[in-house]
Amino acid sequence: MSLKKTILSLILSIGFLVVQAQDSTSNVNRSIESPDFENTSLEIKNQIEIYPNPSVNFLIIEIKNSELDRVEFEMRSIIGNKVTIVPEEIGRDKFRINVKDFSTGYYFLVVKDEFTRFKEAHKFLKK
Missing domain, CATH: 1.20.5 (Single alpha-helices involved in coiled-coils or other helix-helix interfaces)
Known part of the structure; x- marks a missing residue:
């Protein structure tokens, strides 16, 4: 054996x-x-930052390295109800949304561009 x-x-x-x-x-x-991939730059496109989170009065949306053509925003409550918003452009690829009158809770902000077929949701807390 x-x-x-x-x-x-x-x-x-x-x-x-x-x-x-x-x-x-x-x-x-x-x-x-x-x-050889050493000289290739891997730059991330359409980086979306949402702040402050949690938010009290305003929500700032900043899009870095944007390739978006016609940015649109859609707000949903945590249970999926659509919330009416009026985004204000405060700079190049920088927006502000008034959330002062929203009820306290979690919301989803959907950033989309139909032309480039981009769509991304971000969760934030309204205090």
Whole structure:
């Protein structure tokens, strides 16, 4: 029984070394063929910041690295009821929404652009 275990472990070890040797040679070929990504910039587009959260009077929406063409906003209560809002543009890709008269609770602000097919929801708390 001991001899069978020794032979089996020897066979497995040899098989592992063969596979490892094949992997190391294929990695050499892959590194030669793979493109150089060191100089590629991975810039995140349409970063949306909503503050202050929790909010009392106003909610500020700032869109960084925006590729949005026609930004629209939609407000929903936590149970899904649509809330009427009037966003005010206070700068380039910066908006303010008056939430002073909202009831206390959680809301979802949906930022969307039909032209670029962008849609993102953000939760905030109205105190």
